[in-house]
Amino acid sequence: DIVMTQTPLSLSVTPGQPASISCKSSQSLLYSDGKTYFYWYLQKSGQPPQLLIYEVSNRFSGVPDRFSGGGSGTDFTLRISRVEAEDVGVYYCAQSSQLPITFGQGTRLDIK
Amino acid sequence: EVQLLESGGGLVQPGGSLRLSCSASRFTFSIYTMSWVRQAPGKGLEWVSRIRSDGRTDYANSVTGRFAISRDNSKNTLYLQMDNLRAEDTAVYYCAKGHIVGVTVPDSWGQGTRVTVSS
Numbered sequence: 767d768i769v770m771t772q773t774p775l776s777l778s779v780t781p782g783q784p785a786s787i788s789c790k791s792s793q794s795l796l797y798s799d800g801k802t803y804f805y806w807y808l809q810k811s812g813q814p815p816q817l818l819i820y821e822v823s824n825r826f827s828g829v830p831d832r833f834s835g836g837g838s839g840t841d842f843t844l845r846i847s848r849v850e851a852e853d854v855g856v857y858y859c860a861q862s863s864q865l866p867i868t869f870g871q872g873t874r875l876d877i878k
Numbered sequence: 879e880v881q882l883l884e885s886g887g888g889l890v891q892p893g894g895s896l897r898l899s900c901s902a903s904r905f906t907f908s909i910y911t912m913s914w915v916r917q918a919p920g921k922g923l924e925w926v927s928r929i930r931s932d933g934r935t936d937y938a939n940s941v942t943g944r945f946a947i948s949r950d951n952s953k954n955t956l957y958l959q960m961d962n963l964r965a966e967d968t969a970v971y972y973c974a975k976g977h978i979v980g981v982t983v984p985d986s987w988g989q990g991t992r993v994t995v996s997s
Contacts, residue, residue, distance in 0.1 A: 807923075813989075814988065820983070826985060858922065870922070
């Protein structure tokens, strides 16, 4: 199975400041079709996860443009340009380049 | 907006069985890969199983041989038959719709149904 490792596991950010989360995979996520099936989710307290970023860098419908994703191969990053109070929750990376689909262990973001 | 409504969770003894259902609406259910993803109390996300539009299925190693995923496209409903349940199967089980046709990773999730395996 592909292991997804997120860092940091928690971060506390002042509103208006940037934040960054890293996710590293144990194998390259570049698939044979040329796409990289890497995703970011946010799970707010008591809610199911919500998709933020698909295929490394594409924002899902309705996701604010302060969220951006980048990376390639085995190293990926989620950036929030200016953190807002509503961004609090646990962020997960995920891959589906190879079954089983696997998730990172989660990064908890809270507001200072 | 996609709607997914899970049901069927509850308390069951080790070795017992449960059948989860997920009623889908507001999208063309039959053409999407559907998955079950679970989350143990206080833990992260674990993909459990998927069923493609053509009916082919895949499972996590932890549930292979004990769980069976199925779908009824005439009823827009996804199922998860869970047999020989273990304490470690205790979790909230989410029904999830694939992001785009042919892709498994979800873009929409239900609110989840809680399964507790305990004597």
